[in-house]
Amino acid sequence: MGADPLSPPARSAEAEALDRLADSEILDALRDLPEEFRVAIYLADIEGYPYKEVAEMMGTPIGTVMSRLHRGRSKLRKKLARYAPRKIAPQRIPTELPALS
Secondary structure (H helix, E strand, C coil): CCCCCCCCCCCCHHHHHHHHCCHHHHHHHHHHCCHHHHHHHHHHHHCCCCHHHHHHHHCCCHHHHHHHHHHHHHHHHHHHHHHCCCCCCCCCCCCCCCCCC
16 A cells, blocks of 8 residues: 555654754755755745756756755755764674674
8 A cells, every 4th residue: 555645745854854954054054055056955945946947947958956955965965964863872782792602
């Protein structure tokens, strides 16, 4: 049985994180991006345009839009990483077991 077509789509981790940040921090990080990344992210992630329409608006191939989104999101992730909740490092499992006496 498939997903309920009437239920809202699952939200990305980036969208969930953006909801938890103050608007000014997000806007500052977005404004710091180079224009080609900032425009692609704004149109696709904030305005919600499909990639094909973003490509048409920007006058670039869809592959270029996808690349700019990937790279721009990566840059945003790095800029906003300090606001992410800290994860507890997993304990290391020894690769060698101690000898039994």
